[in-house]
Amino acid sequence: MNRVVLVERLVPNLYRLVLEAPEVAASARAGQFVMVIPDEKGERIPVNLADWDRQQGTVELVFLNLGVSTRKLAGLKPGDTVGGLAGPLGRVPEIPDPGAVLLAGGCYGIGGLFPLARELKQAGRRVVFLAEARDPAYLYWEEKIKKYVDDFLTLFRADCLGTGRELKELVEEIRKDRPDISLLMVMGCSYLLFKLSEAGSGLGLKTMVSLNPIMVDGTGMCGACRVSVEGRTYFACVDGPWFEGRGLDWQEYFNRRKAFLSQEERALARLDREFWKRME
Amino acid sequence: MSGQDRLEPGQAERLSKEREKDWRKALRRELSLQKRLSIDRQPMPEQESGVRIKNFREVNLGYTQELARAEASRCLDCGQPGCVAGCPVAIDIPTFIKYIEAGELEKALEKIRETNGLPAICGRVCPQEVQCEKDCNLVRAGKAPVAIGHLERFVADYLCLREETGAAVSAGHDRLRRPEKIAVVGSGPGGLTAAADLARLGFRVTVFEALHLPGGVLAYGIPEFRLPREILHSEINFIKSLGVEVRTNFIVGRTASLEDLRQAGYRAFFLGTGAGLPSFMNVPGENLLGVYSANEYLTRVNLMKGFRFPEFDTPVPRARKAAVIGGGNVAMDAVRTALRLGASQATIYYRRSRAEMPARAEEVKHAEEEGIVFNFLTVPVRFLGNERGELQGMVLQRLALGEPDSSGRPRPVPIPGSEFEVEVDLAVVAIGQSPNPLLIRQLSGLKLGRWGNVEVDFRTMATSLPGIFAGGDAVRGGATVILAMGDGRRAARAIDEFLRKG
Numbered sequence: 090m091n092r093v094v095l096v097e098r099l100v101p102n103l104y105r106l107v108l109e110a111p112e113v114a115a116s117a118r119a120g121q122f123v124m125v126i127p128d129e130k131g132e133r134i135p136v137n138l139a140d141w142d143r144q145q146g147t148v149e150l151v152f153l154n155l156g157v158s159t160r161k162l163a164g165l166k167p168g169d170t171v172g173g174l175a176g177p178l179g180r181v182p183e184i185p186d187p188g189a190v191l192l193a194g195g196c197y198g199i200g201g202l203f204p205l206a207r208e209l210k211q212a213g214r215r216v217v218f219l220a221e222a223r224d225p226a227y228l229y230w231e232e233k234i235k236k237y238v239d240d241f242l243t244l245f246r247a248d249c250l251g252t253g254r255e256l257k258e259l260v261e262e263i264r265k266d267r268p269d270i271s272l273l274m275v276m277g278c279s280y281l282l283f284k285l286s287e288a289g290s291g292l293g294l295k296t297m298v299s300l301n302p303i304m305v306d307g308t309g310m311c312g313a314c315r316v317s318v319e320g321r322t323y324f325a326c327v328d329g330p331w332f333e334g335r336g337l338d339w340q341e342y343f344n345r346r347k348a349f350l351s352q353e354e355r356a357l358a359r360l361d362r363e364f365w366k367r368m369e
Numbered sequence: 370m371s372g373q374d375r376l377e378p379g380q381a382e383r384l385s386k387e388r389e390k391d392w393r394k395a396l397r398r399e400l401s402l403q404k405r406l407s408i409d410r411q412p413m414p415e416q417e418s419g420v421r422i423k424n425f426r427e428v429n430l431g432y433t434q435e436l437a438r439a440e441a442s443r444c445l446d447c448g449q450p451g452c453v454a455g456c457p458v459a460i461d462i463p464t465f466i467k468y469i470e471a472g473e474l475e476k477a478l479e480k481i482r483e484t485n486g487l488p489a490i491c492g493r494v495c496p497q498e499v500q501c502e503k504d505c506n507l508v509r510a511g512k513a514p515v516a517i518g519h520l521e522r523f524v525a526d527y528l529c530l531r532e533e534t535g536a537a538v539s540a541g542h543d544r545l546r547r548p549e550k551i552a553v554v555g556s557g558p559g560g561l562t563a564a565a566d567l568a569r570l571g572f573r574v575t576v577f578e579a580l581h582l583p584g585g586v587l588a589y590g591i592p593e594f595r596l597p598r599e600i601l602h603s604e605i606n607f608i609k610s611l612g613v614e615v616r617t618n619f620i621v622g623r624t625a626s627l628e629d630l631r632q633a634g635y636r637a638f639f640l641g642t643g644a645g646l647p648s649f650m651n652v653p654g655e656n657l658l659g660v661y662s663a664n665e666y667l668t669r670v671n672l673m674k675g676f677r678f679p680e681f682d683t684p685v686p687r688a689r690k691a692a693v694i695g696g697g698n699v700a701m702d703a704v705r706t707a708l709r710l711g712a713s714q715a716t717i718y719y720r721r722s723r724a725e726m727p728a729r730a731e732e733v734k735h736a737e738e739e740g741i742v743f744n745f746l747t748v749p750v751r752f753l754g755n756e757r758g759e760l761q762g763m764v765l766q767r768l769a770l771g772e773p774d775s776s777g778r779p780r781p782v783p784i785p786g787s788e789f790e791v792e793v794d795l796a797v798v799a800i801g802q803s804p805n806p807l808l809i810r811q812l813s814g815l816k817l818g819r820w821g822n823v824e825v826d827f828r829t830m831a832t833s834l835p836g837i838f839a840g841g842d843a844v845r846g847g848a849t850v851i852l853a854m855g856d857g858r859r860a861a862r863a864i865d866e867f868l869r870k871g
Contacts, residue, residue, distance in 0.1 A: 309646060348658045
């Protein structure tokens with residue numbers, strides 16, 4: 090039984106959920122995820138671990154309220170229990186020595202990258218954090234992250250729109266002032282992963298992305314999350330979720346994430362109807 | 370292995386001692402052999418095929434008490450029964466059948482449960498035709514074998530579903546308490562059997578399950594129309610009533626390592642981690658939307674109850690033309706599921722011929738009655754998609770049977786120039802699974818076989834690491850429920866011995 094300790098909205102549509110899960114907290118490593126089932130009729134969805142507290146026996150998740158499952162999670166109250174929580178899952182990313190690491194996160198990825206920032210810093214690495222958001226009002230955890238990074242940079246929509254600048258130039262600029270950056274790690278929406286992977290790889294900078302495909306069991310049993318890297322198929326849940334972005338078949342990745350789009354829309358509309366019925 | 374070798378130590382004597390009891394002798398005299406031989410095998414009542422393809426309820430409806438007694442009286446209660454040796458968990462089959470004939474159903478169930486913790490499941494999913502029923506002496510007399518599976522199922526259903534926890538049957542056992550804690554990894558048939566036997570031996574047993582519901586392949590793989598979930602729950606409750614603790618959402622190897630569990634006081638381990646790594650064919654287009662592993666397709670439907678979407682949140686693909694690749698039980702389950710989810714055409718493509726199909730005879734019969742189309746000696750060489758990456762068809766190649774391969778079955782050989790195209794919007798790949806590597810690859814020094822399977826001494830199911838035993842599909846690749854159970858049973862005995870030696 091995993092009890093809810095806290096649910097809060099960090100910024101519009103992004104939520105923080107703290108759950109009791111002492112065993113998961115005890116084994117959690119930066120860059121891993123958990124499978125969560127919102128309620129007894131719910132789906133199993135992967136959510137990145139954004140933090141944990143071994144003493145308290147809790148884990149923290151940051152997620153975007155987007156579909157049925159995340160809407161159910163966002164609607165939980167302290168004291169509720171979730172249908173299930175299992176983890177930690179996924180391989181711990183291998184981070185080559187030496188050099189500074191540029192962590193680039195958008196959306197839930199800002200929270201999801203926090204444990205990596207902390208772990209790298211504690212291991213004595215130089216860490217540069219790039220937080221991507223629509224505008225400053227959508228930024229969260231700035232103070233929390235700043236404690237563990239050498240540089241905290243932001244990327245807002247206004248920085249790109251109308252300036253004609255490519256992301257590649259931006260990464261190049263960041264690197265110009267910090268030539269010791271040897272690795273770029275990205276977490277967030279698929280488009281950000283794709284664009285930054287393109288930018289990083291174009292500059293010859295090793296770029297790792299945390300993929301978030303559809304999963305069912307999350308333990309390598311079903312293959313729902315298969316992705317192609319340089320013509321070979323991998324299961325993101327057990328071989329990933331971190332992959333080098335360069336050789337990834339991005340078109341396939343985008344397609345496969347939409348496998349159940351029409352059903353997902355239907356289910357969300359149904360949940361909305363139920364919600365309004367209760368409100369009447 | 371010959372028949373007699375497969376009997377457990379001392380079993381031949383136990384069987385004949387039971388057979389010589391007075392009630393058995395009296396019962397044998399009640400009907401002459403001729404009379405018994407003249408009774409026909411009682412057919413299993415079924416949902417009619419036109420009705421059942423529109424629902425997920427069980428196809429077989431089960432014997433009534435009258436049918437069961439008639440069928441039980443067909444058993445000749447012979448002196449040298451072939452059935453027991455054919456049973457991987459060595460159930461005393463003649464005794465339980467004779468108890469049915471005598472109307473003593475509680476005693477029949479108790480007899481079965483002495484060696485089999487999951488009778489309602491085995492009665493449904495065992496391939497009886499190649500096990501207990503194969504060597505039934507009625508076959509030698511030119512008759513159909515006693516319907517042992519149907520009878521096992523009858524007894525289990527009749528009583529299990531009535532008992533709250535099943536405790537009534539187990540309570541009679543005088544149980545010795547043992548202090549050692551044992552961890553069983555995986556709650557499939559192998560793990561549950563090992564757990565039940567170890568609990569009966571008095572050990573404190575915890576079963577760790579990675580998914581949110583216990584049962585392993587019984588929960589995620591086998592559809593409700595073959596194994597209703599209340600049956601599974603009732604069997605698991607019975608095992609819990611023996612004192613077994615089941616912890617779901619606990620991934621040994623991730624949530625805690627085996628070493629962590631050892632530190633926590635677990636003295637021996639049974640790895641029943643299953644064959645949860647689906648095989649794909651590695652042909653072009655296999656990652657198109659609409660191509661699924663059987664594991665994913667069946668997990669969505671069975672474990673996640675996707676067939677009740679949107680009441681349950683997990684969506685399942687709904688297809689017009691469904692193709693399932695493979696000829697085993699998993700393929701039959703997938704293709705019949707596709708039909709029930711509304712496919713207007715559901716087709717099996719199998720690379721060998723009908724004779725080589727590994728599926729249970731009853732599943733093939735049911736599939737045929739339901740209108741499943743079978744295409745033998747064909748294999749997909751390419752999946753075809755549209756610009757959105759959605760499956761639209763596949764290119765198949767015809768095969769011919771050649772020389773036997775390492776499995777002893779004729780090897781399918783491609784016929785050049787025989788490619789043809791079919792239109793499909795769902796393809797389920799059901800060509801087998803290999804052992805799930807998540808845990809077993811972490812254990813340094815654990816000897817693995819060619820297919821990533823755990824190597825064991827089959828007499829004891831001991832692995833190359835002391836105190837660690839394994840069984841079921843983790844050892845065998847894709848096998849059957851009952852073989853996994855036999856493994857669990859042998860492992861439980863060996864764990865007991867291992868701990869006695871200290």
